[in-house]
Amino acid sequence: MTDIHRTIDAVWKLESARIIAGLMRIVRDVGLAEELAQDALVAALEQWPAQGVPDNPGAWLTAIAKRRAVDHIRRARLHERKAQAYAREQDQPPEPERDDVLRLMFISCHPVLPTEHRVALTLRVVGGLTTREIARAFLVTEPVVARRIAAAKRVLAEAGVPFALPGADELAGRLSSVLEVIYLIFNEGYSATSGDDLIRPALCLEALRLGRMLAELAPDQAEVHGLVALMEIQASRSAARTGPDGEPIQLHEQNRGRWDQLLIRRGFTALLRARELGGTPGPYVLQAAIAVCHAQARTAEETDWVQIAALYDALARLMPTPIVRLNRAVAVGLARGPQAGLDLVDALRDDPALRDYHLLPGVRGDLLLRLGREPEARAEFERAAALAGNAAESAFLRRRADRIAVPGPETVTLGDSVRAFLARDDLGAETLRSYGQSLGRLCLALGDRVALADLTADQVTRACAAQWTDTSAASWNRHLSAIRSFTAWAATRDLTTGGLAAGDLATGDLVAGGLAAGDLAAGDLAVGGLAAGLARRAVARTRVEPIGGPELERLWARTGLPLRERTLWRLLHESAAGVRVVLSLNVEELDLDDRRARAGAAWVSWRAASARLLGELVAGRTRGPVFLADRRPGPARTPAERDRCPDTGRGRLSYERAEYLFKRATIDLDPAGRGYTLHRLKPR
Amino acid sequence: MRFLMMSKPTDEPADEKLYAEMGKFVEELTAAGILLATGGLEPGGVRVTSSGDEITVIDGPFTEAKEAVAGFALVEVRSREEAIELTRRFRKIVGDGESVIQQVFGP
Numbered sequence: 139m140t141d142i143h144r145t146i147d148a149v150w151k152l153e154s155a156r157i158i159a160g161l162m163r164i165v166r167d168v169g170l171a172e173e174l175a176q177d178a179l180v181a182a183l184e185q186w187p188a189q190g191v192p193d194n195p196g197a198w199l200t201a202i203a204k205r206r207a208v209d210h211i212r213r214a215r216l217h218e219r220k221a222q223a224y225a226r227e228q229d230q231p232p233e234p235e236r237d238d239v240l241r242l243m244f245i246s247c248h249p250v251l252p253t254e255h256r257v258a259l260t261l262r263v264v265g266g267l268t269t270r271e272i273a274r275a276f277l278v279t280e281p282v283v284a285r286r287i288a289a290a291k292r293v294l295a296e297a298g299v300p301f302a303l304p305g306a307d308e309l310a311g312r313l314s315s316v317l318e319v320i321y322l323i324f325n326e327g328y329s330a331t332s333g334d335d336l337i338r339p340a341l342c343l344e345a346l347r348l349g350r351m352l353a354e355l356a357p358d359q360a361e362v363h364g365l366v367a368l369m370e371i372q373a374s375r376s377a378a379r380t381g382p383d384g385e386p387i388q389l390h391e392q393n394r395g396r397w398d399q400l401l402i403r404r405g406f407t408a409l410l411r412a413r414e415l416g417g418t419p420g421p422y423v424l425q426a427a428i429a430v431c432h433a434q435a436r437t438a439e440e441t442d443w444v445q446i447a448a449l450y451d452a453l454a455r456l457m458p459t460p461i462v463r464l465n466r467a468v469a470v471g472l473a474r475g476p477q478a479g480l481d482l483v484d485a486l487r488d489d490p491a492l493r494d495y496h497l498l499p500g501v502r503g504d505l506l507l508r509l510g511r512e513p514e515a516r517a518e519f520e521r522a523a524a525l526a527g528n529a530a531e532s533a534f535l536r537r538r539a540d541r542i543a544v545p546g547p548e549t550v551t552l553g554d555s556v557r558a559f560l561a562r563d564d565l566g567a568e569t570l571r572s573y574g575q576s577l578g579r580l581c582l583a584l585g586d587r588v589a590l591a592d593l594t595a596d597q598v599t600r601a602c603a604a605q606w607t608d609t610s611a612a613s614w615n616r617h618l619s620a621i622r623s624f625t626a627w628a629a630t631r632d633l634t635t636g637g638l639a640a641g642d643l644a645t646g647d648l649v650a651g652g653l654a655a656g657d658l659a660a661g662d663l664a665v666g667g668l669a670a671g672l673a674r675r676a677v678a679r680t681r682v683e684p685i686g687g688p689e690l691e692r693l694w695a696r697t698g699l700p701l702r703e704r705t706l707w708r709l710l711h712e713s714a715a716g717v718r719v720v721l722s723l724n725v726e727e728l729d730l731d732d733r734r735a736r737a738g739a740a741w742v743s744w745r746a747a748s749a750r751l752l753g754e755l756v757a758g759r760t761r762g763p764v765f766l767a768d769r770r771p772g773p774a775r776t777p778a779e780r781d782r783c784p785d786t787g788r789g790r791l792s793y794e795r796a797e798y799l800f801k802r803a804t805i806d807l808d809p810a811g812r813g814y815t816l817h818r819l820k821p822r
Numbered sequence: 823m824r825f826l827m828m829s830k831p832t833d834e835p836a837d838e839k840l841y842a843e844m845g846k847f848v849e850e851l852t853a854a855g856i857l858l859a860t861g862g863l864e865p866g867g868v869r870v871t872s873s874g875d876e877i878t879v880i881d882g883p884f885t886e887a888k889e890a891v892a893g894f895a896l897v898e899v900r901s902r903e904e905a906i907e908l909t910r911r912f913r914k915i916v917g918d919g920e921s922v923i924q925q926v927f928g929p
Contacts, residue, residue: 141903148903152854193914195907343898350855377928400858400896 142187150179153196154266157203159238162301164207168245169291172263174210178203239264240355241301243348246290247316250297255290256319257326258283265344275341276326313356317365317422320348324369328376342373353408363412364422370405371429374398384530390438402433424453447473460491468501476508488600490607493583496525500535507542516542517585524582539587552593553586559624576620579605590628599671611675618672625668682817689807694747702791703799705751706765710819712744717816721791723764724780725756759783763790824858824898824926825905827912831865831892832919843915851897851908860895896926 154175161171178199192198246260257276261267269287273280304312327341349366356362378396381387409426412419419427428449435441450466463486471479483502492498503518519539526532556577560570583601584593598621606614685693693707709720719737728735730753734743744752756764762783771777771789781790801813808814851857866882867890884890895912899905905923913921 144901144903145907148899148901148907151900152904152907340900343900346898347855351853354853354855404858 140187142191143183145191146179146182146186149182149191149195149199151266153199154179155239155242155264156196157200158263159242160200161203161207162242162245163235163238164204165210166301167291168242168259168263168294169288170210171207172291174206175199175203177206237303237355239351241303243316243352243355244304244312245294245299245301247312247319248294248297248299249311249315250299251290251293253318253322255286255293256315257322258286259290260319260348261323261344262287264348267344271340275338313359313361316352317361320345320352321365321369321422323348324372328372339376342369342376345369346373353411357411358415360412360415360417361420361422363408363415364420364424364426367405367408367412367426368422368429370401370408371426371433374401374405374433380530385534386528386531389432390441394436397433405433406430419452421453421457424449424456428453441472443469443473460486460489460495464492464495464498464501468504471501471505471508476505480505480509488604490604493604494525496522496527496531496535498522499525499585503538512542513589517588520587521582521585524586550590551587552584552590553581555590555628556581556624559627562627572616573620573623576617577624579617580621593668595668595671598668602672614675618669618674621672622669682815682820684820684822685804685807685814685818687822689804692807693804699803701751701755702765703803705748705755706791706796707800707816707819708748708751709742709744710816711821712748713742714820715740715742717796718793721763721765721793721796724762725759725764726761728752728756728764730756759785761785765791765796767791767795823900823902824896825902825923826926827895827897827905827909827921827923828891829893829912829916829921830919831890832917834917840916847912847915851895856897856899856908858896858898860893862893863891865890865892 157175157178158168158171161174162168165171165174181202182195182199186192186195243260243264246263247256251259258272261272261275262269267275269280269283273283276283323341324345327338327343327345346366346369349362349369353362353366374397375389375392377398378392378394379387379389387393405426409423409430412423412426428446431442431446431449447466447469450462450469454462454466463482467479467482467486470482480502483498483505486492486498487502499518500522503515503522506512506515506518516539519535519542523532523535523539526535560574560577562570565573580598580601583605584597602617602621606617609617690711706720709715710717713720715737719740719742723735723737723742727737730749732743733745733749734741736742752764762785763781766783766786766788767790770787776782777789782788797816800816800819803813805811805813848857848860866884868882869880869884871878871880897905897908899908902925905925909921909923913919
């Protein structure tokens with residue numbers, strides 16, 4: 139970028155929200171308003187390098203954009219004769235009003251949009267960021283951001299969202315949607331969820347700016363000031379919260395001299411404004427109050443944990459999210475002792491939402507360490523390190539784990555034995571891969587370094603329940619097979635003793651495990667132990683919705699389709715047989731006169747339409763697959779003899795290919811726009 | 823990023839109009855979340871110099887008053903160009919004179 143371009147960019151970022159908001163007043167469509175504003179920017183890019191930056195660049199951009207808007211309306215009136223809609227606008231565009239930008243924020247953060255779209259659109263139209271800047275900040279590609287913004291504009295236009303401030307009845311909901319977007323932007327910058335940079339300061343700054351702006355525009359909303367206070371104080375710690383190598387420094391270890399007193403003071407002021415407005419404190423005011431408690435303590439030891447724990451109690455009542463409850467456990471652990479904290483943390487261990495959240499084992503490790511339970515603490519820190527997505531944070535947690543010397547004899551860890559198990563050479567590659575996935579997850583959930591001997595069936599049950607709550611029955615059973623196979627193997631090697639003692643093997647457990655006692659070999663006894671709480675799940679067949687009548691009629695009416703496809707589809711529809719069964723049919727098995735064919739132990743039968751097509755398709759052939767692939771297979775991929783036409787050498791049509799062709803052919807029929815699967819050809 | 827904008831004194835006395843325009847400008851920058859702190863400075867002030875172990879304290883005014891700072895604004899912006907643009911607008915309001923902007927590092 140040249141100097142002049144940088145200047146234009148700066149002017150744009152300062153002015154664009156006001157320009158777009160002013161245009162909204164005229165054209166009432168955020169997509170169009172932004173386009174017109176962009177036109178003005180393009181004009182600036184063309185003219186300013188030659189003519190110099192005008193005296194009042196903001197007014198210049200606004201004037202050009204407005205002229206374009208008026209032109210646009212004239213054209214629209216001419217072409218679409220929407221005279222009434224625009225009559226009141228006349229040729230004099232309405233004067234901008236002070237709260238136009240506020241209206242724009244309410245629109246770009248409208249709850250009708252998915253959160254990610256709100257974020258992208260707000261940064262674009264209110265923050266003045268380019269698509270590229272947004273993409274870089276959120277570590278996604280430019281087309282992704284462009285799509286989100288385009289989709290958001292379309293949805294807003296379709297929903298006919300008015301350019302108005304929300305009424306009293308919906309204000310609370312709409313406002314919290316705006317606050318959510320701003321805080322999300324802040325957090326994305328503050329705690330960069332991935333990547334090596336712990337802080338992406340530009341996003342924090344952008345969120346702060348948006349929040350401060352909102353506080354001026356909506357000064358009578360306590361939660362707005364609460365959010366601003368929260369962000370100001372969190373931002374005040376930016377410099378102190380990472381070490382020289384980018385590693386995170388926990389709040390109580392931060393050098394408080396590096397906290398930005400200016401921002402802290404601004405945070406205090408904002409919270410005071412919120413308090414002056416009165417009312418029951420909302421979630422942002424409460425969080426800000428907690429942040430203020432920390433900011434007021436001159437040293438970590440002086441922190442008023444009793445007050446903070448009380449604030450967290452109130453916050454957890456208001457929003458009992460797993461994260462808030464986890465933070466509350468930390469505060470309680472410091473205010474009322476580590477055991478009290480641990481009790482609260484342990485109540486969260488089965489929460490699937492925290493399944494991969496590294497701070498849960500991190501906090502637990504802390505509390506265990508303070509209780510003098512070093513080996514457990516170490517295992518938790520290791521688990522936390524494995525879960526942390528941020529490189530600096532992961533390294534930090536690993537160091538915490540390494541600092542704890544675990545005494546005692548060499549123990550066999552879960553991780554080591556899983557690796558030994560997976561190194562077996564008597565399992566197929568596919569099985570190993572599947573087992574590897576399941577057991578890898580288990581290691582992540584329980585801790586790689588946990589001693590195998592200490593593991594109990596209860597722990598395994600809970601870990602599995604948290605890991606795989608939402609999986610299908612089939613996947614659940616696959617995971618269960620992996621665990622059973624692993625424990626059976628471990629038991630024969632005498633690796634699992636202690637925790638898998640007879641106590642876990644009560645008959646009740648075995649029955650609960652869905653295993654009949656008679657099925658168990660000696661080695662399986664231990665398996666019953668570890669997997670005792672885990673029952674296989676019945677695999678529910680998902681109902682396949684047949685293709686609708688009108689769509690099917692249109693499909694049959696099509697011309698120009700290959701004979702093979704027409705035959706296959708008709709046959710699937712008329713016979714109601716499985717796709718694999720139909721594809722496995724051979725010419726010699728067809729009984730064309732009786733309109734049926736033997737497929738294994740069953741019969742497949744059809745009606746007139748299929749009969750006619752089948753006759754045509756197999757004409758002249760006496761043996762081999764009914765449905766053949768288009769091409770002869772390459773020499774390296776010769777199919778088995780039963781899947782090959784002995785006369786032509788062509789292979790049997792594969793399921794994947796047949797499915798692909800059908801999907802492609804029906805993409806315009808399917809209202810969902812994805813194309814149908816062959817299963818859906820079954821009759822109604 | 824933060825910039826400190828410092829303005830040097832002028833001979834022109836400030837009038838009503840200037841105060842009103844400045845007030846509006848400050849309000850606007852605050853509303854935009856840009857202005858973090860601002861203020862005017864007393865002329866002269868106190869000069870503290872150190873040389874070896876010796877500390878000298880001298881009350882103003884000083885002869886080189888033109889080099890002194892009369893007012894400051896601490897702004898939080900996204901680029902140097904934004905800071906320049908803001909200073910440009912400020913200068914247009916206050917008339918002839920000089921401002922210096924410097925990026926602030928830390929704390």
